[in-house]
Amino acid sequence: MNVGSLFQPTSIAVVGASRSPEKIGHQVLVNLGAFDGTVYPVNPSAEGEILGREFVGSTAEIDDDVDLALVAVPAPVVPDVIEECAAAGIDAAVIYAGGFAEAGPEGEDRQNQIVETATDHEMAVLGPNTSGFVIPGDGLCGSFASGVEEVPAGGTCVIAQSGGVAHSLAFQTLREGRGLSAMVGLGNRATVGFPEAIAHFDDHEGTDAIVLHVEGTDRGRELLEASRTADTPVIAYKVGESDVGAFAESHTGALTGDHELYLAGFQQYGIPTVESTQELLDGAAVLGDGPRPSGPNVGVITAQAGPGIIIADRIQRSGGRLPELADATSEEIAAILPGITYAENPVDTGRPMPEFGDVVAAVAEDDAVDVVLVNELYEEALGLPVDRMRSLVETVEKPIVFATDGPPADFEADVAALRDLGIPVFHSPERAADVVSLLARYGALAGGSGGGRRGTETNDETAESTGVSTDV
Template sequence: MSDAYPDHWEADVVLADGGTAHIRPIRGSDADLLRAFYARLSPESIYYRFFSPRPRLSDREVEHFTNVDHDDRVALIVTIGDAMVAVVRYDKIADEPGTAEVAFLVEDAHQGRGLGSVLLEHVAAAARERKVRRFVAHVLPDNRRMTKVFRDAGYRARQRFEDGIIQLVLDLEPTETSLEVMAAREHRAESRSIQRLLFPRSVAVVGASREAHSVGQTVLRNLLTGDFTGPVYPVHPTANAVAGVRAYTTVLDVPDEVDLAVVAVRAEAVHEVVEQCAGKGVHGLVVVSSGFGETGAEGRARQQELVRLARAHGMRVVGPNCLGIANTDPSVRLNATLAPTMPGRGPLGFFSQSGALGIAILQSAAERGLGLSTFVSAGNRADVSGNDLMQYWEEDPATGGILLYLESIGNPRKFTRLARRICRAKPIVAVKSGRSTQGVPLGHAARALSLPDHAVSALFAQAGVIRVDDLDELFDVAQLLAYQPLPAGDRLAIIDNSDSLGLLAQDAAVALGLAPRDPVDLGPRARAADYEKALSDALADDSVDAVFALFAPPTIGEIDPDVPAVISRLARQSGKPVLATYLGAKGMPTELRVPAPDGMPAAGSVPSYPAPEDAVRALAYVTRYALWRQRPQGRLPEVEGVDRDRARTLVERLLDDAEGPITATADQAADLLACYGITVGGADGRGVATRIVTMEDPSFGAVVSFGLSDVTAALLDDRAYRLAPLTDVEAADLVRAIRTAPLLFGHHGTEPVDVAALEHLLLRVSRLADDLPEVSRLELDHIHADRTGATVGTVSLRLARPVGPRPELGPRRLPTPPTTR
């Protein structure tokens, strides 16, 4: 038994309607909280819980319910603000080891918000930690909501009907279905929480100043000049009006409901403002104020308290120290930012962590004529993150592509999981700064990445993310993805009126892995009719996947004004991507647009690049993404000869006998590998020596790397990385991803090795790494591969207790900002 308070069971969660709440174990001091909660319950809810009328709880019952040992008797409560709104408890059944009876109670006003399902996830995780393997629940037949919570959870369940009561038995071992259900609920909840921020019916600007060019007045004026469709309420402690709009002393004085509050007061005053917003029932906060985590220890503490207080009262937070948020949807027209320029409507969602850089980003997008659906600058990213926005954009019909400027990644494993799914339908283009250091800007609620940058790039590529080097490349790629179809392959036709430009384009295409045909040079006197014939021929050619049209100012004669109309018309009629270098223009020139009703580019508009190399580079990025989408996703094959139960027992025994992390002996490591059908020893030194390493990375989880086992490969750091578990396709890709891979396939007449044996070994090793997070590092070295197979020469194994379950296996929770940096 353990009476110690399990503070790691505490969690902030997002509910089904997008609001937030706090889950924690019950405490002995919660007696008054429990009484107040019980007094708000309807007779029906009480009857469903206790199977009889019970208008009040006795003092003895309150004492019993609030004092638990967090082992045999466990209770978790949900709080919103200062009120308890739900409770779940289990009691172990003495004569049935591994079994506990579970019961839920949710306040009537909060039923239908997903509290039951999220509580079941958390209490099940707590139960598994306490060696409980199954729950028994007794439910009245009329209590359909509770029955649905159990049945929809995805656990293996059995039920029987006896004496007018349904008895449900749930096996708590996570199943594929239960994990899918949990991920789907997380997706819907996080998406809804972002929708509430981006589609407010009303906005209050707290700190709306009468001083020109101040932060508060800038946001207020941008909301007003942007023609926000709802009411805007300036909040100022003394002014009667700001920018010609009636002002209120506090947000509590606003006579109507407030959905979104933009906070632009000094950092020391934010806490009071958040409390007032909580009292007003505000749904979300955009904190543009600085003076938080970016300033040092005191600011970090202030930032943590901001997030804690907001989440406790049901609010998500964008920021602090951010530029703001924008939504170009005509039904809302929200510009709650500090940016003087806002792009028009378009199909791209943009997430930026940098507030200062956000202004330049929006300016660049507008100058290019590139339209955005929504824009969010997260600043210190204390709460709302890129992962949240990705959840929203995945389902948003107005967003066809996602652009990310990332300075840190709060939950990289979740990021890659989401990206892997989203990129099958919508492209994600990302700039990840900090390549040289993998550090995190001061104030960001995230840890630094421990993997080398090229490993991070490999994991992004595995998930389908288009990682570019800088913002110019990001916009170059974005303007092609936004308005042109994806290419079917890498075959490129080049049409020009300058042979020099055509040759530059061809050279760039070859260098970037494309397959260009010889340029079709129309000469400096080329007219619209010449371009029409050449473009029509290229677009009709089945051996062409994309067309690049170059039109430079002619050295002889005048510019034919009909050339861009021809390029635009033929591109619109074709199912192949067309891009251009048109008179050195950058972005979406008016002459090449298919105009939407508001004048912004629509689908079929042709992007232009000032230099051929820029255009070809963008096309190369897009082509690699298109080919990734075409490739089969692969499957997780059944690996024969695996004994997971024995492997788990071995690991538990080794760690139980040690006080901390251990390095296993060669025999112990060989025993564990044998559980996965891997034999160590017997290598005779023939063939090519390779090396496989797995590590339990604190950010990404189980990562597998592959390379040759020699000094040159180590010197060049020629290793390829993938997330575990590997599919059969990913195992094949991993072997071929290293630069020295030709040595495995008979380079310069050498004998090819049994590559299938290496792939099979990778599948087994990756399955081990995925099954056992206690395997902090496993190295298989001198794996000698020849035409007859692959034999493991040496092995080293390090084991350590993981800090909590992997996020995708644990219950849903919002990340907790780190307390130190």
């Protein structure tokens, strides 16, 4: 099966292309406006041109090697359309319509027909029952949703079971100005499921992190294995505790649903999990852009005690550790700030001050610390310690995350300067703590380099020796 024809096509047929703006077949065509390959609108009952392209009656009439068919026709005719596409030598298809495996016996029959055709012809079929996919860096929008073509190129690849969740994540990144390397809604997973999508985007040049939204799949172990095999960091958000299937019917299985199996499985295979779309995207942005943590130990430096306590509490509840700092570090901090409020971890300077950046650097340089979280509310007279951070990131290969807030007009320049240094900035203590907790869990599972996962020599002992609970 050639997943490349699906995600890297040079020519596309839109089956069910329509002049009526309210039809999916119209929006799909509009969304291909930025695609620099060839596009063929296919509709047996239309003639003339649409958006500057000539209608053709069927895929069989196209005198060209078409890689991908975007199938925007109703469910009952989809099996025949897929047959025609296969006969025309098209390697991949996206099926948008619902009314398949999710919709009773008749729908199941339809999906079985599609899978059979696709399997016989080794076709990569995304969907049915999906909104499609988008690869912003290639100007390739294989989705029928409007507006999603505006999502800029970024480093995060979203692979979501639900097309709706995929689009929700896409719009979140648009609002935050981050963008995506790719967005895929898997829908009913005819022949393209998590394993195929993960493997493809692991090799995708623009992707530096992969996030998964998982409701449930009958290929759970393959999903785990593909995630473990990927060199790109993978983060998962497993949703839904109620779909227990056959497992609940058995004697032993009646004690649980299979939700816990997913969580245990991700843990065993070294994939950190989160519990919100925001954590998913924050985590991907931080893991994708910056250095990867080599353990679960977080050094916290705060200029205000209260937010620091929120942060310390939240990190320790979510799989991170606040280790004791080395004596030399505490002495160094005491030398920088005689009479400091609290020179242990978290380090509390009591207020912003000119030496704050030096205190951050002292903690960051401590070998006991794998991840650094800095909390400092903005003070106009001092600003944020941008210069000190600039020299720090040159010497210390650890993730550094800032939590700060202030009047937007005043501190935006400093925030932008930190972000330019590769230091992620969040505007609430919880959001910063959550992403740092994820980094800590990732550090505990991956043992740092992205290797050391299950099946290699170091992983399990690392996970155990760090004492991080597996069932968070």
